Amino acid sequence: MSQPPTRRKLLRIAAGTAAGAPLSYATPSAYAEAAGPVPPVASVGAAATSLPAPPTWAARPFPLDQVMLGDGVFRRKRDLMLDYARAYPADRILAVFRANAGLDTRAARPPGGWETADGNLRGHYGGHFLTLVAQAYAGTGEAALKDKLDYLVGALGECQQALSEEGSPKPSHPGYLAAYPETQFVLLESYATYPTIWAPYYTCHKIMRGLLDAHTLAGNAHALTIASKMGDWVHSRLGHLPKAQLQRMWSIYIAGEYGGMNEVLADLYALTGREEHLAAARCFDNTTLLDACAEDRDLLDGRHANQHIPQFTGYLRLFDHTGEEKYAAASRNFWGMVVNPRTYSLGGTGKGEMFRARGAIAATLGDDNAETCATYNMLKLSRHLFFHQQDPAYMDYYERGLTNHILASRRDAPSTDSPEVTYFVGMGPGVVREYDNTGTCCGGTGMENHTKYQDSVYFRSADGNSLYVNLYLASTLRWPERGFVLEQTSDYPAEGVRTLTFQEGSGRLDVRLRVPAWATEGFTVTVNGVRRQAEAVPGSYLTLSRNWRRGDRIQVSTPYRLRIERALDDPTVQSVFYGPVLLVARSQEPQFRVFSFYKDFTLRGDLADSIRSEGRPMHFTTHGLTLAPFHLADDARYHAYFHRSEPVVVFGTVDSGVPNRARGDGFTFLDVLWEQAPFATSGRFMQAVRALADAWLSEGLFTRSERDRVVEAAGRANLRP
Numbered sequence: 227m228s229q230p231p232t233r234r235k236l237l238r239i240a241a242g243t244a245a246g247a248p249l250s251y252a253t254p255s256a257y258a259e260a261a262g263p264v265p266p267v268a269s270v271g272a273a274a275t276s277l278p279a280p281p282t283w284a285a286r287p288f289p290l291d292q293v294m295l296g297d298g299v300f301r302r303k304r305d306l307m308l309d310y311a312r313a314y315p316a317d318r319i320l321a322v323f324r325a326n327a328g329l330d331t332r333a334a335r336p337p338g339g340w341e342t343a344d345g346n347l348r349g350h351y352g353g354h355f356l357t358l359v360a361q362a363y364a365g366t367g368e369a370a371l372k373d374k375l376d377y378l379v380g381a382l383g384e385c386q387q388a389l390s391e392e393g394s395p396k397p398s399h400p401g402y403l404a405a406y407p408e409t410q411f412v413l414l415e416s417y418a419t420y421p422t423i424w425a426p427y428y429t430c431h432k433i434m435r436g437l438l439d440a441h442t443l444a445g446n447a448h449a450l451t452i453a454s455k456m457g458d459w460v461h462s463r464l465g466h467l468p469k470a471q472l473q474r475m476w477s478i479y480i481a482g483e484y485g486g487m488n489e490v491l492a493d494l495y496a497l498t499g500r501e502e503h504l505a506a507a508r509c510f511d512n513t514t515l516l517d518a519c520a521e522d523r524d525l526l527d528g529r530h531a532n533q534h535i536p537q538f539t540g541y542l543r544l545f546d547h548t549g550e551e552k553y554a555a556a557s558r559n560f561w562g563m564v565v566n567p568r569t570y571s572l573g574g575t576g577k578g579e580m581f582r583a584r585g586a587i588a589a590t591l592g593d594d595n596a597e598t599c600a601t602y603n604m605l606k607l608s609r610h611l612f613f614h615q616q617d618p619a620y621m622d623y624y625e626r627g628l629t630n631h632i633l634a635s636r637r638d639a640p641s642t643d644s645p646e647v648t649y650f651v652g653m654g655p656g657v658v659r660e661y662d663n664t665g666t667c668c669g670g671t672g673m674e675n676h677t678k679y680q681d682s683v684y685f686r687s688a689d690g691n692s693l694y695v696n697l698y699l700a701s702t703l704r705w706p707e708r709g710f711v712l713e714q715t716s717d718y719p720a721e722g723v724r725t726l727t728f729q730e731g732s733g734r735l736d737v738r739l740r741v742p743a744w745a746t747e748g749f750t751v752t753v754n755g756v757r758r759q760a761e762a763v764p765g766s767y768l769t770l771s772r773n774w775r776r777g778d779r780i781q782v783s784t785p786y787r788l789r790i791e792r793a794l795d796d797p798t799v800q801s802v803f804y805g806p807v808l809l810v811a812r813s814q815e816p817q818f819r820v821f822s823f824y825k826d827f828t829l830r831g832d833l834a835d836s837i838r839s840e841g842r843p844m845h846f847t848t849h850g851l852t853l854a855p856f857h858l859a860d861d862a863r864y865h866a867y868f869h870r871s872e873p874v875v876v877f878g879t880v881d882s883g884v885p886n887r888a889r890g891d892g893f894t895f896l897d898v899l900w901e902q903a904p905f906a907t908s909g910r911f912m913q914a915v916r917a918l919a920d921a922w923l924s925e926g927l928f929t930r931s932e933r934d935r936v937v938e939a940a941g942r943a944n945l946r947p
Contacts, residue, residue, distance in 0.1 A: 275441060275445060275497070276289050276442055279613075281688075283614065284613070285687060286688060287682065287685055290361060290443060291364045291367070292703065292704045292706075293681075293684060293701055293704075296702065296714070298718070299857065300633065300699055300700070301679075301700070303638075304679060306646070307645065307676040308677065309642055310641060310646075311359050311362040311677070312370065313642035320334070320385075321335060322348040322349055322405035323349060323382060323403075323404075324385060326389070326405050326407065328394065329385060329388055336348065338664050340667075341664075346410065346421070346423060347429055348406060348429075349404050349406065350428065350432040351664075351669065352382075352405070352436070353431075353433040353670070354432055354669075355670075355673065356433075356436025356437060359440075360443040361443060361674060361678050364444065372444055375444050375446065379452070382437070383448055386456075389403065390402070395408075397459070401455030401458045401462075402456070403452065403456055403459075404430065405429075411426050411427075414427075415471070417474060420481040422481075423481050427483070427485065430484075431485035432485065434453050434457070434490045435486065437449040453490075453494060454494065454503075457503045461509075469511075473511075476512040477512070482533075483533040484510055484537075487510045487540070488508070488540030488544060490540075491504070491506045492507045492540065507540070507543075508544065516552070517552075519556035520552045520553075520556040522555075527583045528581065532579065532597055532600045532603060532667070534581075536603045536607075538556065539603070542557045542611065561608065563584070565608075566794075568584065569623075570595055571630070571803075571867070572630040572808050574627070575597075576600050579594075579600075585794040587793040588793035588799035588867070591653045591654040591799075592653070594650045594652060595652055595653040596650060597649065597650055597668065598635050598650075598651060602632070604627060605682075609681070609682050613685075618740060618767060622742060624697075628697070629719050629808075630808040632675045633719070633857040634858075635647050635648040635651065636672065636676050637661040638859045644663075646661045647669060647672030647675070648663065649663050649668040654867075655813075655817055655819070656815050656816040656817070658863045659859065680699070683696060683697045683701050683714075690707060691734070691735065692736040692738055693712075694740070694767070698724040699714070699718055701713075701714050702729075708731060708733065708735070709731035709732075712729065719855070721786040724783075725781050727779045727780075728778045728779075729776065731776065732773070734771075734773050734774075737770040737780065738770075739767060739768045741784075742764065742765070745784045746789075747787045748762075748785055750783040751770070752781045753772070753778065753780055754779055786806075787832070788833035788846070789803050797891070800867065800870050802853060802868075807856070808855070809855060810865060811864065818865070819868045820869050821868045821870055824872050827878075827903070827945065828945050829903070829906075829945045832904070873886055877940050877945060878943045878945050880940075880943040881939070883935060895918065895927070899915065911940070915936065916937055
């Protein structure tokens with residue numbers, strides 16, 4: 227499918243031109259942000275107002291301010307983004323809004339990137355920044371962050387009022403708020419295409435989402451008023467349009483991208499109860515794809531990934547309010563079309579912002595995989611699906627994407643003038659991460675990513691009788707409704723014992739511990755030092771039911787093991803993991819590195835026979851290269867995938883001389899043999915070799931002579947550790 231240039235490409239073309247240009251000013255100003263914030267135009271609430279949980283949610287999240295991150299790499303990454311939130315000037319964020327409203331910009335320049343004086347997406351970054359500061363405040367309680375957030379909201383309210391009263395031209399409805407005139411929305415209704423216009427409703431979503439976050443996370447009542455008026459404006463524009471026109475609009479590449487407009491309007495409806503807001507949310511049904519996904523028909527090949535992922539979180543929210551099963555079925559099926567069939571080892575998806583064919587992993591590796599925005603939205607969709615159905619697969623994916631993509635997307639260096647986050651994360655050989663992304667979509671979601679790590683560590687059941695421990699991050703949960711304070715100490719993502727201690731509270735509670743799908747080496751649980759004998763199945767939850775008391779302690783031990791994961795379309799293209807952690811080879815080479823492991827295997831059949839510890843935590847060496855955890859975010863070139871070459875059936879130092887042929891699914895003789903490891907004795911090993919050699923003979927993959935040579939070589943090999 228031929229597509230216009232990606233937004234990322236246009237950004238590169240435009241870099242260094244208008245990005246830093248100051249705006250024209252409505253009036254000269256002596257006011258600068260350094261003089262301190264002005265009071266908002268309306269009073270703000272004193273406490274956060276969480277979104278009400280719908281009855282369709284069997285599991286429910288805890289507010290951000292009830293889960294505090296403990297010491298570790300997640301908090302260190304978060305603190306880097308907190309410094310940016312504290313230091314970045316609010317007036318620069320507001321400049322494009324004030325200019326559009328004819329207000330004094332206070333000599334501030336817009337941030338740059340796509341957030342420029344004439345950019346067709348200007349204003350989106352300001353919405354993300356609202357969410358950043360709201361989340362930062364929820365996670366820290368810092369008064370200065372609350373003051374900054376209130377200042378931003380108050381200024382946006384002034385812009386909305388000025389547009390309504392003095393706009394030239396005046397918008398079609400007094401609720402309009404944007405950083406550009408209403409023209410883009412009018413042109414979209416005439417099917418204008420990108421890049422004539424960009425994504426006007428995408429920008430609208432970011433602003434509305436930021437305002438709702440300011441309200442629900444920081445108690446700013448004025449933010450809800452502004453967002454409610456915006457919702458009225460959306461309904462006034464779209465509520466009367468025919469469904470066929472809406473469908474055509476939402477099918478336009480980029481221009482029809484609306485982010486999570488259906489989600490934010492459904493959330494607005496939950497807060498206001500106004501039917502216009504729910505009706506407006508339903509205007510964003512992207513009918514063709516919605517119906518196909520509801521019927522489990524995969525039409526994703528060639529579609530823009532991040533244009534469509536957030537739509538399905540919105541459909542789930544519409545299911546919450548309407549009960550229409552089509553919305554829920556479409557969201558579940560869509561998730562299954564992306565996770566696994568279109569997911570790279572780090573948890574990201576997409577090639578050059580686009581979905582590709584099912585299973586096309588090895589065939590699409592390059593420097594433009596895994597748009598970070600897309601993973602942001604897939605994690606959001608996964609947690610919302612879990613609220614409805616407590617399938618551990620949702621949290622297994624969440625852990626993968628959070629640990630290996632999101633955590634890896636923030637450079638490990640301080641900056642107060644750039645978010646220092648990734649856009650694409652290449653999965654091809656010898657690529658490098660590129661950071662910064664001020665003003666881009668991934669710069670915006672990137673700001674949010676690192677100030678909400680705690681949002682899915684714990685969930686509770688709807689009746690309050692169960693606690694889901696989804697992630698093993700160092701953190702403290704405060705659950706005032708039950709009187710519990712639970713502290714988790716952990717070095718995650720490093721290997722180690724995770725300890726959960728009841729610091730306060732007592733009472734009956736089912737603690738549901740996630741047993742990760744990768745935990746094949748065991749999952750040991752002790753309560754107050756006594757081992758629990760319950761079976762722990764990888765990819766499930768293990769439930770501990772008892773009357774808990776202050777001081778009770780749960781310890782979880784899950785040994786990590788080196789393992790490989792194969793690309794679906796070419797099993798010889800593989801990644802290496804250590805437990806949940808993606809390891810990448812540090813190498814400048816632009817071609818796939820070729821690795822061979824089986825020749826080093828002993829009876830235990832462990833990659834540790836071929837990949838040796840380097841002496842630093844989670845660092846290894848193989849074939850003369852260092853394997854490092856991908857979440858260490860630097861400028862080194864890396865290989866997330868390698869090419870596996872095992873051409874001949876070899877056992878230790880004994881070479882059979884027989885080609886290591888593959889069967890129809892791409893798995894070779896040695897692949898299938900070592901999948902059966904460990905072997906308790908040499909005799910068990912020989913039984914497996916004979917049985918498999920006979921199978922290869924019967925399938926025509928070995929001749930009789932080759933079968934005998936393989937068995938004879940195995941008999942001569944000494945594979946005892």
